[in-house]
């Protein structure tokens with residue numbers, strides 16, 4: 001994902017202004033962030049803004065659409081693989097985690113990860129360590145993780161759709177973006193953009 005595409009966040013409303021203030025305060029730290037909000041509230045836009053304002057901006061902002069990950073290819077997609085490690089591995093592959101080194105990973109729709117995927121992600125999130133499929137060498141990658149969900153976090157944890165230990169690892173702060181109907185001042189400006 002390129003870092004150039006940057007849209008200004010419309011923030012006429014008090015709600016969005018306070019989110020911009022938080023972005024300002026947290027962007028240059030390395031803390032992980034969970035962004036919640038209904039579909040279309042601008043979660044990805046906010047995540048990108050945090051990345052661009054961070055000292056990771058010169059490196060990649062890698063979007064991982066969790067709903068599109070498949071159990072069999074999860075390790076290869078995230079951590080990469082070496083040629084010949086399985087039948088269809090005809091070339092070496094760089095995984096998301098390596099691509100995002102010194103940059104940011106945006107985990108879109110975290111609750112779509114299966115329990116098994118969550119366990120593997122947790123291991124990486126705790127240590128920054130991983131290994132490519134077919135290569136036991138322990139690799140390290142320094143990534144900041146920004147996660148998003150349009151679900152209610154409390155419910156997802158209660159129903160075991162999101163592991164609590166993973167939640168605590170990914171969440172230093174939760175940024176809740178209110179729906180547009182609760183910040184009507186943003187509508188006219190949004191319509192113009």
Ligand SMILES: Nc1ncnc2c1ncn2[C@@H]1O[C@H](COP(=O)(O)OP(=O)(O)OP(=O)(O)O)[C@@H](O)[C@H]1O
Pocket residue numbers: 007008009010011016037038039040041042043044045046150186190193
């Ligand atoms: N405050 C805002 N200012 C400017 N554009 C916005 C704002 N909020 C949303 N948008 C625009 O609306 C569209 C949806 O935003 P985005 O993809 O960030 O939403 P999302 O919360 O990730 O939605 P989803 O849950 O459906 O993935 C984008 O084109 C984005 O640029």
Ligand SMILES: [Mg+2]
Pocket residue numbers: 043044108
């Ligand atoms: Mg999105």
